Amino acid sequence: MTTPGTDPYLISRERLIHAPAARIFEVLATPALHSVIDGSGTVRGEQPNGPARLSLDARFGMDMKLGAPYRILNRVVEFEEGRRIAWRHFSAHVWRYTLEPRGDVTLVREEWDGRAVPWRVVFRLTGFTRKHPGSIEATLGKLEDYVLRERDAA
Numbered sequence: 001m002t003t004p005g006t007d008p009y010l011i012s013r014e015r016l017i018h019a020p021a022a023r024i025f026e027v028l029a030t031p032a033l034h035s036v037i038d039g040s041g042t043v044r045g046e047q048p049n050g051p052a053r054l055s056l057d058a059r060f061g062m063d064m065k066l067g068a069p070y071r072i073l074n075r076v077v078e079f080e081e082g083r084r085i086a087w088r089h090f091s092a093h094v095w096r097y098t099l100e101p102r103g104d105v106t107l108v109r110e111e112w113d114g115r116a117v118p119w120r121v122v123f124r125l126t127g128f129t130r131k132h133p134g135s136i137e138a139t140l141g142k143l144e145d146y147v148l149r150e151r152d153a154a
Contacts, residue, residue: 008124009114011132014107015140019147021099021106025082027147028097029054034062037146039138040131042066054087055079092116093123108143110136 017024027033030053031046047061054060056079064070077094078086086096093114100107112132114120123129 008129012111013136014109016105017144018105021101031060037142040135
């Protein structure tokens with residue numbers, strides 16, 4: 001067993017965002033907005049014919065670029081309306097968002113969970129585990145900016 005925060009295959013960051021959880025969750029559950037809030041620079045846009053809004057077991061494709069362009073098909077594996085959403089693709093690592101309302105603000109936690117990947121050592125050898133903390137922090141910043149701009153425009 002590892003101490004929280006010491007497992008290189010479970011990377012988590014949090015941010016308090018001055019917006020209701022429902023508003024933040026709506027952004028996370030909308031694949032068309034994933035490229036807008038992506039802090040890694042790899043998510044380019046959603047593929048056509050996917051759901052406009054995610055739900056448990058929903059499948060949605062994204063156009064990606066990591067060096068070369070590629071496409072990835074994801075499936076929602078965790079879903080609790082307004083509180084939790086997570087998806088994964090073929091490699092078994094999970095992107096998870098947990099929202100915790102705290103009065104007028106929401107604590108948003110984003111996690112990259114690669115613990116179930118049998119070949120997870122490749123993530124360390126290729127530097128993904130070193131890059132993910134910064135990418136997650138950038139994503140949370142872009143999520144906050146988007147939600148606050150949307151709120152202020154309303």
